[in-house]
Amino acid sequence: MNLEGLEMIAVLIVIVLFVKVLEQFGLIEAGLEDTVEDEMEMATVRHRPEALELLEAQSKFTKKELQILYRGFKNECPSGVVNEETFKDIYSQFFPQGDSTTYAHFLFNAFDTDHNGSVSFEDFVMGLSILLRGTVQEKLNWAFNLYDINKDGYITKEEMLDIMKAIYDMMGKCTYPILKEDAPRQHVETFFQKMDKNKDGVVTIDEFIESCQKDENIMRSMQLFENVI
Numbered sequence: 001m002n003l004e005g006l007e008m009i010a011v012l013i014v015i016v017l018f019v020k021v022l023e024q025f026g027l028i029e030a031g032l033e034d035t036v037e038d039e040m041e042m043a044t045v046r047h048r049p050e051a052l053e054l055l056e057a058q059s060k061f062t063k064k065e066l067q068i069l070y071r072g073f074k075n076e077c078p079s080g081v082v083n084e085e086t087f088k089d090i091y092s093q094f095f096p097q098g099d100s101t102t103y104a105h106f107l108f109n110a111f112d113t114d115h116n117g118s119v120s121f122e123d124f125v126m127g128l129s130i131l132l133r134g135t136v137q138e139k140l141n142w143a144f145n146l147y148d149i150n151k152d153g154y155i156t157k158e159e160m161l162d163i164m165k166a167i168y169d170m171m172g173k174c175t176y177p178i179l180k181e182d183a184p185r186q187h188v189e190t191f192f193q194k195m196d197k198n199k200d201g202v203v204t205i206d207e208f209i210e211s212c213q214k215d216e217n218i219m220r221s222m223q224l225f226e227n228v229i
Contacts, residue, residue: 055122059129066125073121081118084108098172106166110146139222140209154202160188 052063061069077086088104111119111127130138145151149159164184195203195211212218
């Protein structure tokens with residue numbers, strides 16, 4: 001995988017990973033039966049999610065799809081919430097050849113919108129709704145928030161370097177031929193040459209979205225992951 005390929009991964013890997021999670025939960029192949037058992041399950045967990053009607057109104061999923069998502073979420077997380085260690089364990093299954101710990105940490109923080117150290121079913125649904133069925137603008141806003149590690153409204157070279165190092169660590173042996181030690185930093189420079197339009201050393205949300213929208217590979221790949229459930 002070359003430097004150009006990793007540049008696209010920096011924006012799209014979140015969506016790919018969640019398709020894998022959906023497969024792990026059995027959600028992509030699951031039927032859409034609306035059962036009494038689903039309603040009973042909703043009432044028995046320690047963390048009870050918001051009413052399905054409210055989540056249906058806030059997300060881009062139907063009530064039946066939300067029931068399927070909840071069934072899989074509860075099977076993996078009986079308490080109704082996911083802590084960071086569990087989150088990391090889930091992602092490590094998909095990257096046995098590498099170390100996904102750091103990237104999973106960044107991703108967990110993006111889903112943990114209220115910063116309470118856990119991801120609830122509501123957090124999971126709203127993030128998934130954007131990643132799988134959101135508009136291009138919504139998806140890119142979400143991705144920008146992921147890479148803006150300190151949430152100050154800008155992506156710095158240091159933040160992007162941390163992200164790229166995490167991706168290299170996660171991909172492990174998949175980055176063949178083996179890339180040089182300074183490859184992440186080279187990639188960051190390429191990233192900023194494309195996205196830092198005014199050359200002030202940071203990338204704003206407007207610069208990020210504009211650059212991604214002009215990249216045909218990114219736009220094409222985003223369309224591939226629409227409506228997978």
